[in-house]
Amino acid sequence: MTFGEDVLLERLAELEAVAAEASRYVVAMSGGLDSTVLLHALAKARSRHRKTLVAVHVDHQLQSASADWCDACREFAAELGVDFIAETVSVDLNSGAGLEAAAREARYCALSGHVETGDWLLSAHHRNDQAETLLLNLMRGSGPAGLAGITAIRPFSRGWLARPLLGVSRAELLDYADRSGLQWIDDPSNIDLEFDRNFLRHDVLPRLETRWPDSVARLARSAALAGEAATLLSELAEIDLQALGARPERLSIDGLRGLSVERQRNVLRHAVRRIGLPAPGASHLSAIVGDLLTAREDAQPLIRWRGAEARRYRDQLYLLPASEADAAVPDEQLVAGDRVKLRAGHGALSLAPGAPVGLSDGVVGSGLHLQYRHGGEEIQPLGQAHTRKLKKLLQEEGIVPWMRDRLPLLYAGQRLVAVADLWIAADAASEPGTAVVWEQRPPIH
Helix, strand or coil, X not given: CCCCHHHHHHHHXXXXXXXXXXXXXXXXXCCCHHHHHHHHHHHHCHHHHCCEEEEEEEECCCCCCHHHHHHHHHHHHHHHCCEEEEEECCCCCCCCCCHHHHHHHHHHHHHHCCCCCCCEEECCCCHHHHHHHHHHHHHCCCCHHHHCCCCCEEEECCEEEECCCCCCCHHHHHHHHHHHCCCCCCCHHHHCCCCHHHHHHHHHHHHHHHHCCCHHHHHHHHHHHHHHHHXXXXXXXXXXXXXXXXXXXXXXXXXXXXXXXXXXXHHHHHHHHHHCXXXXXXXXXXXXXXXXXXXXXCCCCEEEECCEEEEEECCEEEEEEXXXXXXXCCXXXXXXXXXXXXXXXXXXXXXXXXXXXXECHHHHHCCEEEECCCCCCEECECCCCCCEEHHHHHHHHCCCHHHCCCCCEEEECCEEEEECCCEEEHXXXXXXXXXXXXXXXXXXX
């Protein structure tokens, strides 16, 4: 196959069957061969696709010549008549994720800010990248989802992330660049064999191709087949998730026990993806299935992995963002219309006047302060005849133990007048009144 504008437009049309037609094409422009070819071909075909083009270059500040690369990308975009945006990021070298992963995270975070509603962010990953990704994930012991490699199109930010060159080999991109007289940037880090991807690219794949000349195409085909298997597993997991209650962050223990171990693992992976948490490793999945699901009903087991955790309470399995050390107790005044961000993963609290029942104007007007439990709190909830210990109320309500000390409490002076959005004090209530609203509330039952 000879790559050109026709091939590119055909692939973009195929991707439109999955996603709505793009409002704009935002090109991730590194300045290397791949993105240079992609931007050039898109610019040449502009009269046919009729989309506004924007090139975004992200400077990771990891190379001494990175500022020069940015200038070269700006000049190339100007030659093509394409709008250009430059972003500079700082890569967290101490994240524990590795340099490549940390740079990728910083890059996509920067790119997401330039994707408006309906835009497609176009990345120039090609068939050789797909083959490398399959081999990398194979060495990591990945399952079908990992072996499916790079996804051709998926939701991203307010639009979509599309990779229209996945079916094109690097040799075909080189041929296009030579025919078009293009120049591009060669990042010296791309030949550093300390990086696993570079080792595969420069050492392993060339050896494979001496034996099997079509290795890259075969690996890409295997990735496509693994993708089909991953899709079927995802569909099965969604069926199981619906049967378990359709809430990925809270799953029925009894329902999970009714599935085979393989389906338990499958639905757990799927639920974690649905929530947007980091994927658990095989050892963590084994611990959840082998230890957490079989624990006593009154036990409170905890399985943690980077960025996430699994807990059990009564007959429910909870999948949650990793708990962070408790922050200092806030000491800021709330007034109607305020919105206060709570601890990481716990949403925000606000006051909404005009509710049928809520806090009285006098209480709100006196100034409210947000605190957390210290122990010994008491409140007479609206509708109840007596003052109650908060500890007892939380137990009766079935609030999960790990959230009992993290519920936002509202005080008027020294008096507890509201417990999150669960209870308001009888002597602080009015009809109508100001409601306590807990946005993006984590699972508490």
